[in-house]
Amino acid sequence: MGIVFLLIVDSEGKSKTLDDYAFAYVGVGMVEIVIVNFAPELMMTGQHWLITLVTVVAGSAIL
Secondary structure, eight states, X not given: OHHHHHHHHOTTXXXXXXXXXXXXXXXXXXXXXXXXXXXXXXXHTTOHHHXXXXXXXXXXXXX
């Protein structure tokens, strides 16, 4: 979604914001993909505390 907004605001690509966004998304994107894929299954099987713990640890590591 961020890339779409950036393309609307900076359609000619004069700023280097997209490069910075792509570089930052490499680390965060992997965590996001894992959470989106595994969170529903873990919640349905009653392991909601595991997904909470993983999310808090991953968020702390990123910060």
